[in-house]
Amino acid sequence: MMFKASKDWFKRKFAAWLAKRQPAATQVELTQSVIYILPSRFGWWFVFLIALLYLMGTNYQNNLILLLSFMLLSLLMVTMLLAFLNMHQLKLSVKQDARCFAPERAQLPLGLSSKSCQMLHIGLRGQRQRQLVESLSQQQRFALVLPTLSRGYYPLPRLELSSTFPLGLFRCWSYPALTSAIWVYPEAIEQLHANTERLAEQASKQTTPHALLEPDDVKSYQAGDSPKRILWRKLASAPEQPVVRSYGGEASPLPHWIKIPALQGAALESVLSHACFQLLALEQQGHSYGLQTQSVTLAPAKGALHLERCLQELALC
Template structure:
């Protein structure tokens, strides 16, 4: 009970004094250092040698104790300066798909840092970085998570360099997010981009050179099909003249569902978005209560996938 209370107090102190930032530089206020178990035994050895030397008035034993004490103090300084001025910055948010491991791209910068262990606070799994001399690109491995958007937990950087006599560590916090998109799953029987078993949410051909599509801001009111509006008031349908780009405009719709049905629909939508992006089509996303306009490109695909993650 006392240990949990102390941990909560310490976490509150870290949140207040060291808030999350895009880039963190380790200074003396962020670095903690304590003797390791080996360091405690080493200090006990120094004390025993000193007592023996004073008791027997043996200058050689006293000299040995003073030399070992100097080595202990020097090791403490080296352990501290091994992490001092280490810069840690995020490159981009982490992105992955459900039930797949993710990696957060980071940038480490230090004049000379050795044997650095880096991981998440509270987890035993740590990644070792043998040497950092200048800038170094690093991918921090993250655990598998379900669909959604998560704030990056506080990190833990630690090292026992050079002799393992001192534990030196820090708990920096980066303002990064982990986006977990739905796993892409091809709908049963759908093998190409032109097939849609539900025939909903996409541009549909009409007689002549006109097409039907869901209404979006900017469409002319005179093109609205008012008869169809009576049967589906939540999603107006408009006519659109066929041109060179209309054929390649596609809409991906996510139905208003919940539970396993929603997850399956999101997986199908994720697969279809990737297929449309790969085919070079312009596509939009229809969500319950929200519409993403037509577009294409990596940024548009990322925005659509993020909306699926938050759905």
């Protein structure tokens, strides 16, 4: 018990120390102060071998055995330098968050660049799973596969980059932190109840294609409206209130409201899954839609950005 408590305490202290030393950034370069290096397990065996050979050379008073042990020792030292240089000046950058729907594994797109780096293991700190980059020269894009997570929002944990190149005698590693996040949206599942039928009904009404319609009216701009439809001439006179052309067919549909009731546990998950499915369906059909959760209300709109905001709200529920 005591042991576990002190271990946790050390872990916390170490994490705090790391956070102070290496705050998260969108671009990280591995420099001397953030690269750590220690002999690997085989490295310790190698040290043992050298000591053994030294003893044997001494006891047999055999200079050649001593010579071999010193050769291995000098190689050990040079390898330490080479292992460090292999990781030195490696640059890591991140541009966007990782997103996925619940049972999938998110992938975080990373930019890697280095003069020459071989056999780089990339993974998350504290996780077993590692990905291997055999040879890295110049710039390269890399998708870091994250572990399976349940619905929610997670700040990206520290990464762990490590390598034992060139002789496996030293393990060189670093814990860079990147400012990025992982969004795990609920799984999109269609659930058959009244709600869905109504939605299908509404969707079937709108069969008339837009291209055939003539512009006959104007309406105020809603987020998600195509910029092509904005009346630019009117925009000049009233820049705060853009006006868009409206087509007769779509003037009528009321915005869809997706409401998340105050539920908990499995019930909430199932509602969220369905809401997710609805959001995707509505976006695909070009409707505008709003979302109302217990904490937030998002005004009706459409477009990829709006969809993302809505999905993020679902993830946060």
